[in-house]
Amino acid sequence: MSVLNPSLSVDCVIFGLDTQEQALKILVYERDIFPDDNSGNKNLKFPGSLVADDESLDESADRVLKELTGLKNICLKQFRAFGDPARIKYDEEREWSERHYGVKIDRVVTIAYYALIRIDEHNPDQKLIKDKLRWINIDDTDNLAFDHSYILAKSREALQQDFIFQNVMAFELLPKKFTLQQLQSMYELILGSKFDKRNFRKKIGKAEYIVPLGEKQNGVAHKPAMLFRFDHKKFERSKEGIRNFFI
Template structure:
């Protein structure tokens, strides 16, 4: 058995659903496995490595970013989840292990997409940001992992609105918050009611800045105050739009 064989646990993997938002659409960071076939970032787990540490390392290596929102959300363990001959062959060729049954622990992450933020790392790992709404097929069972990750994000947004600010720039408009909610929840909200609820949130603080280089009247920019959020947000006053 080679050194490479001994480094990997052939029955355990980590897969990461990395979401990003470009002010208009929800994106997912995917790796091109073969021509026009994409997979989620992840790998078989190295022996004796903590799962959370490994997921964080995968994220850092792929994006170059530190201290990014990362959360474990599900474990996929169906006996036949890796059954396609081409998938088995790809794993065996890349990891030099014999595939039997692989259990995958999945994480989802939220990243602020900014010009050039992850460009170098995307090129190195043959990764691309693609629209979540346009994804209907992935390698392995990764489409099911993506769907579960999106559902988890939708539920998290209902009960913990702080997660939406992980996708926004430091200063943002109220419209950008509404865009995130509408895109993730796949729902259109009444502008007036939505804005009213936003204005009632003490942790959304107006700044002295306004939007720049926009065709319409520049909107006031706001910032998120995590300390105020932690001190004032309760389940009895859920920001559940």
């Protein structure tokens, strides 16, 4: 591979929906420099790396994600650059970066991407996850390495805004066949709020791209729910008509 630019990196915030636990998590990478102390989360960072000189930012993000996690064909969305000269705060962090990348580091601007995936489907490479990668709950993420807590906060805002504006690939998050309860739970986790079940269903009922299959769940110890699927083509068509927001 060609030469790494010492002042330019990409970082990937991977949001994972855990359908079983009904939780939203993020994928973090454990650095090896402070191996054992009680340093809280400061060994945890997002998968990221310096950018090579012959790749675009998007390519770089795809490559880095694949190298560090095994994840590929993930739809990453660039949402922001972070460039405070003091974002690598501590000498030890600078030192870690220099040892890790093998180049002299002065100041690094990072271009941040996010993606939303299903934890149980796209599981990162098993070998890597064992010693380096972890899913952690999104509410348990204070004090990440560098300025990654700040990056996380901004990525959540971007995610929510994009989700509301419907540009977002949120249906990859559910199983092919899903219940309305799972769908509602997804909305609630991403937007961080609760909705009324009946009103939610009324609204969903109008979205022609959420299609009832004839089938029901089985094996559940309660009334089985109707299963639905997501229709991509109808969804794309429905996105045309988004122009009636303010006024």
